[in-house]
Amino acid sequence: MTDDLEKWVFPIAGEPLRFHVRSRSNPAHKHLVDLGCYEHKKRPGIFNGQCACEDFAFHLKKLLDAGAFPNDKTRCWHIKQAVKFLAEYTVSKLHQMTTAPAKPAPAGRVVNPDSKHGRLRYVRN
Numbered sequence: 001m002t003d004d005l006e007k008w009v010f011p012i013a014g015e016p017l018r019f020h021v022r023s024r025s026n027p028a029h030k031h032l033v034d035l036g037c038y039e040h041k042k043r044p045g046i047f048n049g050q051c052a053c054e055d056f057a058f059h060l061k062k063l064l065d066a067g068a069f070p071n072d073k074t075r076c077w078h079i080k081q082a083v084k085f086l087a088e089y090t091v092s093k094l095h096q097m098t099t100a101p102a103k104p105a106p107a108g109r110v111v112n113p114d115s116k117h118g119r120l121r122y123v124r125n
């Protein structure tokens, strides 16, 4: 996670798609961002996200209500930061999962190195 993102984006425990994102004009204030909102009506599974800031309320919400496809022009700075935070977190977790050392085979079960397809075989002790 980049240091900069951690200063601006704060995940909410137990709510993986919701974040508090610090306001740039008033850093003491945080906007609530929900990335699971504004699913595109014609493309289920594509979400824009929603923010409690003025930019979203007065400009971006109108575009989405008119059917705009979620993109950088329909997302405020806060939503973009939350998306970036979630992307970096996901990459980090997936990297850990794919590079973690292989777990040892359970007792009584070993990989047969001579097998053409690397199949498991059970070994009697």
Ligand SMILES: [Zn+2]
Residues within 6 Å of the ligand: 031, 051, 052, 053, 054, 055, 056, 076, 077, 078, 079
């Ligand atoms: Zn916002």
